[in-house]
């Protein structure tokens with residue numbers, strides 16, 4: 001009989017085959033060929049477990065183990081299965097695999113839950129293709145409405161609906177689900193930071209998740225010839241962008257309280273070595289544990305950007321995502337800690353500097369998360385790695401919690 005660790009490793013390796021950048025990390029953009037391959041794998045595993053499989057109008061996947069109570073709300077266990085460009089194998093898939101393993105333990109132990117258990121796999125948590133992020137979860141709870149969803153386009157101008165149809169998904173299916181259909185939400189995720197490894201503790205029970213904002217800034221100047229345009233007659237969008245970006249880290253340092261600010265994406269148009277850049281578009285990712293710090297940095301960033309308007313430079317920005325800091329559900333937090341203690345698994349409380357779908361669901365159902373250590377604290381890179389033994393411990397904790405949550409009080 002295959003051990004839990006071996007089964008987890010097998011699923012992680014299988015999913016990691018579905019990448020657009022083999023030998024250079026995981027690149028699995030939403031509604032891409034790689035999405036479809038991973039989706040088919042996940043649905044296949046759900047069917048093998050005897051789960052009732054469905055996809056919603058956003059392409060989120062659900063595998064339901066029906067409960068004995070009629071029309072009862074589900075206990076959800078899962079995560080997302082999209083990635084950042086050249087990311088790692090565990091960010092997202094570790095939680096989806098945990099959901100599959102929890103369901104597998106229910107089936108192997110012949111558990112007939114009273115409340116249904118639903119394994120889920122969400123799309124576009126990272127926002128790598130359509131911007132912002134947390135798209136699949138925001139669509140489920142209605143934070144992202146139909147109109148805004150339809151208007152989302154990738155960098156090639158392909159809309160969400162077109163991209164869905166290209167891989168055989170149906171955007172006309174229902175997207176939103178009522179809060180009363182959800183009893184609890186459990187998510188295993190890699191920590192993506194150094195704390196658990198430094199403490200040598202295998203499990204972190206998440207108390208709260210930072211608030212975050214994502215801006216997209218567009219700087220427009222004037223294209224021109226690199227050789228014939230005198231330096232005092234240029235409106236160079238890239239130079240302006242560089243001046244702004246260089247000043248952003250200081251805003252976070254001044255703000256303190258663990259605030260962070262990052263420019264991770266930058267696109268230059270027309271991107272010719274001998275052409276003065278006409279347009280430069282870049283991202284600004286702002287986070288902090290307290291809402292007032294997030295708001296303060298958004299304002300300071302916007303003021304800084306505006307100060308560069310003029311002399312042929314025109315600046316605009318779009319706020320692609322804003323979500324306040326979120327606390328996990330206290331009862332679920334306690335349950336996860338109790339399960340860890342009962343299983344004699346060392347754990348600690350931890351706050352998340354990464355954003356997660358759990359922060360979206362936390363306003364609509366009882367949400368909780370467990371973290372496992374990330375090797376060298378690395379994530380969002382090919383070096384991302386977590387120990388299957390830690391993942392197996394987290395699965396056992398989620399299984400214990402899901403057993404209790406799927407039993408009638």
Ligand code: HGY
Nearest residue numbers: 125126133353354355
């Ligand atoms: O950016 C984040 O925090 C998450 O990985 N989407």
Ligand code: MN
Nearest residue numbers: 080091092125
């Ligand atoms: Mn993630």
Ligand code: MN
Nearest residue numbers: 084091126380
């Ligand atoms: Mn991520």
